[in-house]
Amino acid sequence: MSLIVQKFGGSSVANAERVYNVAEIVTKTYSQGNDVIVVVSAQGDTTDDLIAKASEINPGASKREMDMLLTSGEQISASLLAMAIEKLGYPVVSLLGWQAGFYTSSAYGSARIKRVMPDRIKKELDKRNIIIVTGFQGINRYNDMTTLGRGGSDTSAVAIAAVMKADLCQIFTDVEGVFTADPRKVKNARKLKYISYDEMLELATLGAQVLNNRSVEMAKKYGIQLEVLSSLTRKPGTIVKEATKVEKMLISGIAKDDDVARISIIGVPDRPGLAFKIFSKLSAKNINIDIILQSVGRNGTKDISFTVSQANLKETIDILNPYVELIGANSVVYDENVAKVSIVGAGMETHPGTAAEMFEALYEANINIQMIATSEIKISVLIDRCDADKAVIAVHNKFFSEAMDA
Amino acid sequence: MSLIVQKFGGSSVANAERVYNVAEIVTKTYSQGNDVIVVVSAQGDTTDDLIAKASEINPGASKREMDMLLTSGEQISASLLAMAIEKLGYPVVSLLGWQAGFYTSSAYGSARIKRVMPDRIKKELDKRNIIIVTGFQGINRYNDMTTLGRGGSDTSAVAIAAVMKADLCQIFTDVEGVFTADPRKVKNARKLKYISYDEMLELATLGAQVLNNRSVEMAKKYGIQLEVLSSLTRKPGTIVKEATKVEKMLISGIAKDDDVARISIIGVPDRPGLAFKIFSKLSAKNINIDIILQSVGRNGTKDISFTVSQANLKETIDILNPYVELIGANSVVYDENVAKVSIVGAGMETHPGTAAEMFEALYEANINIQMIATSEIKISVLIDRCDADKAVIAVHNKFFSEAMDA
Structure with a gap:
């Protein structure tokens, strides 16, 4: 007998x-x-409907009250699912996040799970009940409802799997698994049988919206084997587990991220520490910056470019504009029409030609590369947004030709 | 400074x-x-929408899961109301039943409040917060969500008013107060300024759907002054308080109850204890019986008639049919086309002609009386359902003529 955690998303x-x-x-x-x-x-x-209801009444509603509102959503789905299971004649009980023992930080709207106290869950398992837990939510030290932020249900599932030492945590979604590229965009994208935590983490971070990256981090930390699969087709999905247990593929996936904007600070004086000051200013406001490029500008100055998410673009510009004058730089410019295309693969650590192959594929497709960033198992390029889909197909064809498919 | 509890119904x-x-x-x-x-x-x-959702999935869903589902309804309204109050610039916090300390019995779907532990409420009042509490719900000893049954929000309001020793408990609804008769049916129905707990209780029990009768019982027990008023017109409503503080009106209201059916057991042998046995049989099944009439039948037998709610009719017949044979009675007959019309007034205790006046009004309107039941402050008659509205108007005109209106 195994203990299996099954997570079902909203579309399921x-x-x-x-x-x-x-x-x-x-x-x-x-x-x-x-x-x-x-x-x-x-x-x-x-x-989304609840958010719309709240916006109609008060677009600036406090996050505490938003969480009070939004947590009702899983309460409804959990009890309805329990009723369906009752109808099929099985013993079942639905539990709210706090009943299941999910204690979180106090950051309403983006709380983090601090600990899970599974007393009630253990008691219900002893009674041989199927247990339905509301994902995405918990309770903070004030006894108030909190939500984990979008995609938080994945994290809920992995957290309970970790605490209960589950044998498997299945993440059911509307895709059949993790693909080498977005199957809606790339015809010959292939479903992976296995992928390592690190690769999945890079893919999740780089825009593949299959799994929430916090959940992958947590699965890696506690060694929880994940399976990503579809609730509709019921075929085997993709297993996410330790790299040592995974046959290293050169490339396991290609991801595209449209939610990106490029910012350049032009004519930064060539003095030590200025880049650090600029980025710590943004970090203090919780703005994540991604690909960074520093290039030589005119008259001994430098140009510093980096990317932020679209949502952070305006705030970043507002922070930088007065500061630029202060440090004696020329100006801040930005470009919203960019996209990031990345390849991820544990095999590239030991295969130095991978970057060159990717650039060759882009060159052959006549796509200009604006910026490049690499890690041990990832290569990202920033390109014009209008080229993004073409780039994914070109790179995919390079690494996943028919011959490799066999 | 006073402490005021304000309850708002779903239409508000x-x-x-x-x-x-x-x-x-x-x-x-x-x-x-x-x-x-x-x-x-x-x-x-x-x-109702949530109940429909549940019925689609499992019409026989457990009451526990129904309560889990239904309690989300007040969670949504409470948080939205808090958001609106935030928008107006006031400090506010919404609390779920369990956060507000409502502990109930375990009877899912019709739980009773066992105690209210208002620690959190006191803490929030100390911070000068406006507090929004979800009505109709609490938590039982298993830490599971419970509902108090229809109309339970009134009881929630009175319970918190009692525990917090509130100065006033205002029940906002879609009518302007307690009327001498249903104002939709009787043109010249008058709004009462005051009514006693006992009168209100009789009216609530007799079909006036202004206040839930459990809430009136509780208000009486703890001496909580109630006000029934409209959230839309914002006029003063009807105050419900101790009879000693209320000027005794002969008649304070006329109520009609359509949810009633008459059952007669024909030819019951004239032996002592048979009526008791019949009624204890029904009581064991939680069937409430109302007006009871025993009349002399043929050959030294008796006919026993009584009323039950429409919902209990079928079950009552099913219980009685085999039993009737056992005790040697003839048959069970029933009539669904009846209605109960009642007058309530603290003044009738000291005014013996009231019943005669009511019967006169019905006689003048050519309405036949099937059964009569009286208490110290109430007279109920059972009549043909098709005569019910006419009866209410006739009786109302008798007791509330223009002259009395001045």
Whole structure:
């Protein structure tokens, strides 16, 4: 008998029919002799609908009250799923985040799980109940409802899997697994059987919206084996586990990230410490910067370029503009029409020609590279946004030709 | 400075505009220097919508999961109301039933409040916060969500008023107060300035759907002054308080109850204890019986008639049918086309002609009386349902002529 955690996203429980589909998956797993803990997101567009309701009343509502509102979404989906499982004749109980023992930090809207106290969960498992837990939420030290931020249900699932030492944590979603590229954009994208935590982490961070990256970090830390799979097709998905247990592929995936903007500070005087000062200024405001490029400008000055998310663009410009004058730089310019395309693969550590192959693919497709960033298992390039889809296909064809498919 | 509890029903917070209207009432009360605790129901049809969602998935869902589902309704309305109050610039915090300390019995779907532990409420009042509490719900000894049953938000409001020794508990609804008869049916129905707990209790029990009768019982027990008023017109409503403080009106109201069916057991042998046995049989199944009439039948037998609610009719017949044979009675017959019309008034205790006046009004309107039941402050008659509205108008005209109106 194994303990299996199954997480279902909003699209998997969007309506009564899909709730039943999930109930069938869960009860099948249970009837095979497993203990099952289910983590569920709010139905379909519920969260967006609730946000719209709040905006109509007060677009500047406090995050505390937003969390009070939004946590009702999973409460609804969890109880409906429990009812469907009751109907199929299995013992089941739904639990809210706080009932399941999810204690979080106090940061409403983006709380972090501090600890999980699974007393109630253990008690219900002892009764041989299937347990439905509301994902995405917990309780803070004031006894107030908190949410973990978008994608937080993945983290809820991995956290409970870690605390309960689950044998497997299945993340059910609307795609069949982790693909070598977005299958909606790249016809011959392939589903991976296995991927390592590190590769999955890079892909998640680089814009592949399959798994929330906090959940992958946590799975890696506690050695929880993940499986990403579809609740609709019920085929085996992609297993995410330790790199040592994974056959190292040269490239495991290609990701595209549109949510990026490039900022350049032109004519920064060539004095030590200025770049540090600029970036610590942004870091103090919780603005994440990504690819950084420093180039030689005119008259002994430097140009410093970097990327931020679209959401942070305006604030970054507002912070930098007065500062630029102070340090004697010329100006701040930005470009929103960019995209980041990345390849990720544990094999490239020991295969030095990979970057060159990627650049060759882009050159052959007549795509200009603006910036480059690399890590041990990742290469990212910044290009014109209008070239992004073409770039993904070109790079994918380079690394995943038909011959490799066999 | 007073402590005022304000309860708003579902129609008072049905949409964004009405939520704002409530926020204005609350903040006006607060800005006059009062402490304010608000108890709120789910928005408009939310509860019915959630019930429909559940029925689609599992019409036989457990009451535990129904309560888990339904408690989300007030969570949504409470947080939205808090957001509206934030927008108006006042300090506010919304609390779920369990956060506000509502501990209930374990009877999911119809739980009773066992105690209220208002630690958190006191803490928030000390911070001068307006407090929004979700009505209708609490938590049981298993730490599970419970609901108090329909109309339970009134009880939540009175309970918190009692524990906090509030100076006034205002029940905002979609009518302007307690009327001498249903103002939608009786043109010249008058709004009462005052009514006693006992009269209100009789009216609530007899079908006037202004206040939940458990809440009136509790208000009487703890001496909480209630005010029933409209959230839309903002006129003074009806004060419900101790009879000694109320000028005794002969008649304070006329109520009609359609949810009633008459059952007769024909030809019951004239042996002592048979009626007791019959009624204890029904009581064991939690079936409430109302007006009881015993008449002499043929050949030394008796006919026993009584009323039950429509919902209990079928079950009552099913229980009685085999039993009737056992005790040697003839048959069970029933009539669904009846209605109960009642007059309530503390003054009738000392005014013996009241019943005769009511019967005269019905006689003049050519309405036949099937059964009669009286208490010290109430007279109820059972009549044909098609005569019910006419009866209410006739009786109302008798007791509330223009002359009395002055």
